[in-house]
Amino acid sequence: MQIFGVDIGGSGIKGAPVDLDRGDLAEERYKVLTPQPATPDAVADGVKEVVGHFGWTGPVGITFPGVVTGGATIRTAANVDKAWIDTDARALLGERLGGLPVTVLNDADSAGVAEMQFGAGRDRQGTVILLTFGTGIGSALFHDGVLVPNTELGHLELAGHEAEKRASTKAKEDHELTWERWAHRVQKYLAHVEMLFSPELFIIGGGVSRKSDRFLHLIEDIKAEIVPAQLQNNAGIVGAAMRAAKSAA
């Protein structure tokens, strides 16, 4: 069974049909740059281009980099245009896709759903936290495999600043941090999250999961096991498709 997944990110909108039995992309993904400013209208056109590239006509799962309630309504928009706030994204995107059934969920939650089923979190009980490091920091909290959606742990305060402003990969680039200095900030952040939730496992996702050999060994003094995401940057697409399949069932 295949369902289409789209991942709306701060820099790119990417999508592909997903093979839900294998938990992997059924075809090579297609990407367009996220329009700037990333208004609802402009992003909806980007989503349409990605889905249209494959001539897809079935259900579509779509991630969004902010709080999403009820599979539809956007509540926050830290790294995209503020006009998204209170938008019914399910209605907007569904209409732009010519009436295809659409489900929307938070990007990190989506990546987490995929990792728990097909990746680094498979068969893991207890508290598992997936953190995505990219334009912002996203979080997905699971207990015994059940997601608590929209946890937004990237906005915790760290050393007097929002954590994602100090420890995202965008912060690493903006402040030209070495891997060592950036890992030090990530370590402080993980220690803070660990103090609050005592997870058994941290899964590190986002584009940086591909480069885990550059920094994971630099992170010390965390009791939880720390592993890179296995689906890497495709986790969001896969999780979105999984969620859309659930809604369509």
Ligand code: BGC
């Ligand atoms: C948003 C989260 C999102 C994360 C990663 C944060 O700024 O508030 O909802 O998951 O960025 O995109």
